[in-house]
Amino acid sequence: MSKFEHYNIVLKDLNNEIKTLEFELDDAYFKKIDSPEVQRGKVNALVTVQRKLATYELNFKLEGIITIPCDRCLDDMEQPIHHKEKLQVKFGQQFSEEDEIVIVPENEGSINIAWFLYEFIVINIPIKHVHPVGECNKTMVTKLKKHITHQKGDESEEDDILTDDDDFSNEDTQTDPRWDSLQNISDNN
Numbered sequence: 001m002s003k004f005e006h007y008n009i010v011l012k013d014l015n016n017e018i019k020t021l022e023f024e025l026d027d028a029y030f031k032k033i034d035s036p037e038v039q040r041g042k043v044n045a046l047v048t049v050q051r052k053l054a055t056y057e058l059n060f061k062l063e064g065i066i067t068i069p070c071d072r073c074l075d076d077m078e079q080p081i082h083h084k085e086k087l088q089v090k091f092g093q094q095f096s097e098e099d100e101i102v103i104v105p106e107n108e109g110s111i112n113i114a115w116f117l118y119e120f121i122v123i124n125i126p127i128k129h130v131h132p133v134g135e136c137n138k139t140m141v142t143k144l145k146k147h148i149t150h151q152k153g154d155e156s157e158e159d160d161i162l163t164d165d166d167d168f169s170n171e172d173t174q175t176d177p178r179w180d181s182l183q184n185i186s187d188n189n
């Protein structure tokens, strides 16, 4: 049986009542998902499922925290997760996903939400996520700053060398018009 069996929602047996499900997304869940972005966390996911004619409406409410490395100092930081999402699910021939509509195979009659839950968590992570001001690991920040400055220094040296070479080759093959006019001036004097 699949390691995500617990996140499988059988839709075909649902009547018109709203079904409420609750999931605790903890370290074990993130370990099973096995994605590098988030490896630890504690997020509560409340899922309601309601059949509306041929469509099943899934509403998700995620609340909690995840632990991810800070962009500035690389130490762990806590990222709060508050997320609401809605999915429309329909039966069809094979699995497909388009905007908010998910098609699941009719012969299975169920949807597995393990990966959807993970996606909803990941879109909550800001592109730049850092500790609040003053809470970064100071030793690490100092080390990183030195490292970055050093790297930049090396790069600009290389750039300078390349630029010099370019200038030389330019001088060899063609004359700078500004240089011509300067020469004219000196010739006239």
Ligand SMILES: [Zn+2]
Pocket: 070, 071, 072, 073, 074, 075, 077, 130, 131, 135, 136, 137
């Ligand atoms: Zn930090």
